Amino acid sequence: MSPEPIVFLPGMMCDARLFVPQIDGLSHERAVMVAPVHLGERIEEIVSTILDMTPRRFA
Numbered sequence: 001m002s003p004e005p006i007v008f009l010p011g012m013m014c015d016a017r018l019f020v021p022q023i024d025g026l027s028h029e030r031a032v033m034v035a036p037v038h039l040g041e042r043i044e045e046i047v048s049t050i051l052d053m054t055p056r057r058f059a
Helices: 016-026 043-053
Strands: 006-008 032-034
Touching: 006 016, 016 032
Parallel strands: 006 032
Antiparallel strands: none
16 A cells, blocks of 8 residues: 655745655655645635645545
8 A cells, every 4th residue: 555645735925845855755655745825815715725636635
């Protein structure tokens, strides 16, 4: 069984560049995703969009 994918959530003023060392280190053993936290006006919209994009289970 492969490990659960990892989903990183950058702060509102950050992007995937924040996690480059972690992505480089972890992507060899599992799927890694950086969630797009800029897709929505309200937290509820952002969370809903992210959950639609992510696998059912993730770390």
